[in-house]
Amino acid sequence: MPWTEGIDGEIVNAARQKNELAEGQPSMWINVGMTIAGREDRVNVAVFDHPENRGYPNKWRVDGQLGLGPAFTKDGDWTIPSGKTETVKLRLLVYTSEFNDVSLTESWGKFSGREGMYSTTELWGLAQEEGRNAKFLTAQEAVAAMTVKGGYKVNVWASEPMMTQPMAFAWDDRAGSGLQKTKIMSRVEPDFPIRETAGF
Structure with missing residues (x-):
């Protein structure tokens, strides 16, 4: 989507970390929404990571211009041995309705096969990881x-x-x-x- 200085937009991941706070963070999905010419509401693109992907939940690259993408090599090199193959499963969900993280988690659950209690377990795992890595403030x-x-x-x-x-x-x-x-x-x-x- 086109980015310009001062554009109305936001990136949010499954742990509700926004924009620069989502940089380098593991998440089962991530969403970018922005207002574009000709529309009053935001256009959104959500990217779903699949549990069968290596390194799941993968970390995401987020820049200051509402750009994002999976950062499969964030923690080290990623090699595919000669003669072997690697399948990466991602899904793009493009929509114009209002951003709703609960609905996105449900859609991710249908994509991944981890619906209901299983998606709650995934979110709890993300929260635990965030807590372990958090800086405790005085x-x-x-x-x-x-x-x-x-x-x-x-x-x-x-x-x-x-x-x-x-x-x-x-x-x-x-x-x-x-x-x-x-x-x-x-x-x-x-x-x-x-x-x-x-x-x-």
Whole structure:
């Protein structure tokens, strides 16, 4: 699709990573959508990776001009021995309806033969991989990385080790907040967990 400076467009993968955050990331599918002349809605092209492909889920190349493609050699050379063949299965899905990641995952499931629970398992695997590779931020680093709407300010009011295992936040009508946390400890005799809950 034609790219021009300032074009309305976005790349999103199955893990919902967008644009440059999708660069080099493994994903079972990836989608590019952009507005083109003569249309008010976006034209989308989704590319599906197949579980039988070597290296599945493969990593994807994403550039700053809404270009994308499978990066089969991202982690090393890819060789095909003399006299052997390699089959790569990809599917292109071109559409103009609104982007919907759930629908794309269902379409990918029909292509791959991994429908229903199996596609959920694939997404969980991607999330686990992303979590293992994620950079953990301190509270101050997290605030510095946030995009905040004009007129608003974000600051840190509590972080580890002041609080542990947060499980719920609540806000009142005056924008006051409360935190609920649970600490689980085990006794030796009998082997039964004790739960301490700090309420609001």
